Amino acid sequence: MAENNILNIVLPVILVLFAPILGGFIMGIDRKLTARMQSRMGPPLIQPFYDVIKLWGKQPFISSSIQPILAFGYFAFSLTSFALLAFGQDLLLIIFTVAIADLCLIVASLNSKSPYSVLGGKRELISMMSYEPILLLMAISIYYVTGSFMVQRILSLNYPLLTYLPLVFLALIPVLIIDLKKSPYDVSASAHAHQELVRGVFTEFSGYTLALVELGHWTKIVLMLSLVTLFWATPIIIGIFLALILFFVVLVIDNVYPRLNWKSMLKTTWSVGVLLIIANIVGLISRVVMRI
Numbered sequence: 001m002a003e004n005n006i007l008n009i010v011l012p013v014i015l016v017l018f019a020p021i022l023g024g025f026i027m028g029i030d031r032k033l034t035a036r037m038q039s040r041m042g043p044p045l046i047q048p049f050y051d052v053i054k055l056w057g058k059q060p061f062i063s064s065s066i067q068p069i070l071a072f073g074y075f076a077f078s079l080t081s082f083a084l085l086a087f088g089q090d091l092l093l094i095i096f097t098v099a100i101a102d103l104c105l106i107v108a109s110l111n112s113k114s115p116y117s118v119l120g121g122k123r124e125l126i127s128m129m130s131y132e133p134i135l136l137l138m139a140i141s142i143y144y145v146t147g148s149f150m151v152q153r154i155l156s157l158n159y160p161l162l163t164y165l166p167l168v169f170l171a172l173i174p175v176l177i178i179d180l181k182k183s184p185y186d187v188s189a190s191a192h193a194h195q196e197l198v199r200g201v202f203t204e205f206s207g208y209t210l211a212l213v214e215l216g217h218w219t220k221i222v223l224m225l226s227l228v229t230l231f232w233a234t235p236i237i238i239g240i241f242l243a244l245i246l247f248f249v250v251l252v253i254d255n256v257y258p259r260l261n262w263k264s265m266l267k268t269t270w271s272v273g274v275l276l277i278i279a280n281i282v283g284l285i286s287r288v289v290m291r292i
Contacts (some may be wrong), residue, residue: 023218
């Protein structure tokens with residue numbers, strides 16, 4: 001019993017410590033697969049780590065005194081939200097904590113005189129408004145099936161959530177697209193030079209502040225993919241496989257579809273995502289009524 005308790009503490013701690021590293025490798029895979037889809041060789045898988053190390057050694061340009069604090073806040077709250085997930089805590093608390101991380105990034109970008117940064121911050125706020133309702137409805141749907149918001153309860157289920165919430169699972173695709181800042185919803189920032197803002201919300205970050213933001217972004221990506229694994233938590237290897245499939249689908253969409261404006265993003269995400277989740281909940285309710 002004591003060994004199990006120690007394992008329940010040590011394993012989540014290891015996952016939390018390695019989350020940013022795993023996120024860096026995911027970004028490396030992202031660059032590599034995107035390059036291959038475009039008939040290019042692409043950078044090495046560990047190129048994101050080279051970039052962050054280089055940024056950490058550069059002299060930063062601090063546009064405001066609060067910027068370093070908010071950059072650290074973005075990373076800290078992203079890591080905290082993943083820690084809550086790793087320790088099997090409340091799903092709503094996880095969603096609210098990662099929302100605070102997003103707010104740190106938004107406030108930092110708005111607290112600048114750069115028009116690119118300010119516009120990027122406004123669009124990041126719209127992006128947040130686009131996917132937060134989907135995440136909340138996802139948590140409510142999971143509660144309807146399991147009777148609990150606790151991740152530990154979800155991990156102990158003897159059946160996969162995907163069999164009950166397939167439409168909710170599909171509704172997470174636009175959420176991943178927005179969080180990964182991929183086309184067609186890379187309205188607040190882009191890693192490519194195909195939109196007018198380019199780096200957008202990241203414009204005024206440099207040196208170690210930009211490195212902290214990158215680490216926060218990597219951790220948040222791992223968090224979002226981990227939420228996908230909850231739909232098939234037993235065995236967890238299938239959930240990980242599902243998350244990788246969804247990640248690949250997002251990369252394909254990024255390389256196929258042109259960028260949409262923020263109005264299209266908001267309308268599409270709310271209409272398609274919300275309707276899918278509502279249809280799934282209605283289907284569950286009708287199934288229960290038919291049994292009665």
